[in-house]
Amino acid sequence: MTTDDVPCDLLAAYGTLRRRSIFNKLPVAVARLQLFGYGSIGGRLFWQRTYPALIQDRGIVQVELFRIVDPSVWTDLDRYEGFDPSNLRASLFIRTQVLLVNPQLRAWVYFLNPQIPRGTCQRYREYFTTKQT
Numbered sequence: 001m002t003t004d005d006v007p008c009d010l011l012a013a014y015g016t017l018r019r020r021s022i023f024n025k026l027p028v029a030v031a032r033l034q035l036f037g038y039g040s041i042g043g044r045l046f047w048q049r050t051y052p053a054l055i056q057d058r059g060i061v062q063v064e065l066f067r068i069v070d071p072s073v074w075t076d077l078d079r080y081e082g083f084d085p086s087n088l089r090a091s092l093f094i095r096t097q098v099l100l101v102n103p104q105l106r107a108w109v110y111f112l113n114p115q116i117p118r119g120t121c122q123r124y125r126e127y128f129t130t131k132q133t
Helices: 019-025 071-080 123-130
Strands: 008-011 033-048 053-068 092-098 106-112
Touching: 008 033, 033 106, 071 092
Parallel strands: 008 106
Antiparallel strands: 008 053, 033 053, 053 106, 092 106
16 A cells, blocks of 8 residues: 555655765655654565665565654655656656554555666675674
């Protein structure tokens, strides 16, 4: 599902939308998000050419949770993630509501569009474990 009638004001961030990256990559969004905490989501992360990607798969991924302070932030986040709700087939990522593994809350997350060919598939954790400063 890409839209849902159930109100949801949380974003689960696993890659460049995390705090250490978003301030540099998307500073316009920072004031409209508030760190809520940490959690985990079902799926698998890997390195998709030059960026991290999450797919629906077995596994658990750690995420940062942000409360959406101003819903207009979705415009900037969707554009940054290549998500066009009016054209899902052409979207790079698909924004979807999911039930987190922990805490058991609903949150929005960007999954790689299943129609996009997968990149190098190097496991994300391995990449960032070796590349972190």
